[in-house]
Amino acid sequence: MIELIRQVVLPQFGIETANTSISRLGNGHINHTFLVVGPTRKMVLQKINTSVFSLPDAVVNNAAKISQHLLSKRQSHQYLLKVVSPVMTESGELGLDLGQQGFWRGIDYIDYSHTIEVVTHxxxxxxxxxxxxxxxxxxxxxxxxxxxxxxxxxxxxxxxxxxxxxxxxxxxxxxxxxxxxxxxxxxxxxxxxxxxxxxxxxxxxxxxxxxxxxxxxxxxxxxxxxxxxxxxxxxxxxxxxxxxxxxxxxxxxxxxxxxxxxxxxxxxxxxxxxxxxxxxxxxxxxxxxxxxxxxxxxxxxxxxxxxxxxxxxxxxxxxxxxxxxxxxxxxxxxxxxxxxxxxxxxxxxxxxxxx
CATH class of the missing domain: 3.90.1200.10 (Aminoglycoside phosphotransferase (APH), C-terminal lobe)
Known part of the structure; x- marks a missing residue:
């Protein structure tokens, strides 16, 4: 899957692959998620599980609408958290449908972010x-x-x-x-x-x-x-x-x-x-x-x-x-x-x- 990402998926997002690292991210049960670190940008890349999400276009469209709503709230100081926004493909699409090779989408990576798996206190x-x-x-x-x-x-x-x-x-x-x-x-x-x-x-x-x-x-x-x-x-x-x-x-x-x-x-x-x-x-x-x-x-x-x-x-x-x-x-x-x-x-x- 890493080679597919490097050779087929990343060019669609305008990311040069020569000096780019790709690694698994998180431990989600459903989708396959990767961290992509290139010379000029970081992004989260995700292959959506279309067996679970049979309408992947709706998934990415929903996320984009919610992100836009939260960004508007943030601009008016009614939302204080950072907003995770979609990364568009080179052709201006929210998702990349590769048929048998999967439905992919990009998401902004937030620097200094950290997740935990168990609440300790x-x-x-x-x-x-x-x-x-x-x-x-x-x-x-x-x-x-x-x-x-x-x-x-x-x-x-x-x-x-x-x-x-x-x-x-x-x-x-x-x-x-x-x-x-x-x-x-x-x-x-x-x-x-x-x-x-x-x-x-x-x-x-x-x-x-x-x-x-x-x-x-x-x-x-x-x-x-x-x-x-x-x-x-x-x-x-x-x-x-x-x-x-x-x-x-x-x-x-x-x-x-x-x-x-x-x-x-x-x-x-x-x-x-x-x-x-x-x-x-x-x-x-x-x-x-x-x-x-x-x-x-x-x-x-x-x-x-x-x-x-x-x-x-x-x-x-x-x-x-x-x-x-x-x-x-x-x-x-x-x-x-x-x-x-x-x-x-x-x-x-x-x-x-x-x-």
């Missing part, structure tokens, strides 16, 4: 949560119909439960015996579906990030302040409770999401409290009382939903998430469902924070 959670809240606040006046939903029903727990039910019934790869207890546990969570339906019937829809992991917020490596929100591929209309929930789900455990050290996998209350206070403060007058109340449900839903998705992919033969070994998706599923169980245990102490 409450201050990191506070900084990142405030940044994601600030991002949501800046997009709150952008019409939800101005961008395309690139993955319809992406955050739809009832549909994910249905998909798991089908995977369990089919057991096409004879794996159910290794995870029957966990599948039964997920399928027993009927009450949360009823609560979710009640909230969704009344909450306002907003443009949301929909993938608020800690490594999608860039820290400034010089002082570890917030720098930018990245990975806008899944920005679509949705509910704040999902953005907040996914963020806290990703922040709250001291272990990576594929860790098998289950005695250490838990939802740390101090992280949840710091993230909640910072997120609500950043949204200030934007967030409604009902939206604030929904945030606790959002944490539980996102831990359960991701655990369900990993478990379904494991049963289906690992067709969606990139894996490093045969048990990888099962390890991820058990990890996330352990976080969900930890949240349930702490509900009496933490739920009042969101009233």
């Amino acid at each position: 409450a201050q990191q959670a506070e900084v990142a949560a405030h940044a994601f809240g600030h991002f949501a606040s800046a997009l709150s006046d952008m019409p939800t119909d101005s961008i395309v939903d690139v993955i319809p029903n992406f955050l739809n727990l009832p549909q994910r439960i249905t998909q798991l039910t089908q995977a369990v019934a089919g057991d096409t790869h004879n794996r159910l015996s290794t995870c029957q207890t966990w599948a039964d546990f997920v399928l027993s969570q009927k009450d949360i579906l009823l609560m979710l339906a009640d909230f969704e019937a009344t909450l306002p829809k907003r443009i949301c990030h929909n993938d608020t992991k800690i490594n999608n917020m860039l820290f400034d490596k010089r002082d570890m302040s917030s720098m930018a929100i990245i990975d806008l591929d899944t920005c679509m209309s949705g509910y704040l409770m999902y953005d907040f929930g996914d963020m806290v789900r990703a922040f709250c455990s001291p272990e990576p999401e594929d860790s098998t050290a289950l005695n250490h996998v838990c939802a740390r209350p101090e992280i949840i409290i710091s993230a909640a206070n910072a997120y609500v403060k950043a949204l200030n007058t934007i967030i409604t009382p009902l939206e604030k109340q929904s945030l606790w449900l959002g944490i539980k839903v996102m831990a359960l939903m991701l655990g369900t998705r990993f478990l379904t992919d494991y049963l289906n033969g690992d067709v969606y998430f990139t894996i490093e070994h045969p048990q990888h998706n099962l390890d991820r599923a058990i990890n996330q469902l352990t976080i969900f169980q930890s949240l349930i245990k702490q509900e009496p102490q933490l739920m009042p924070l969101f009233s």
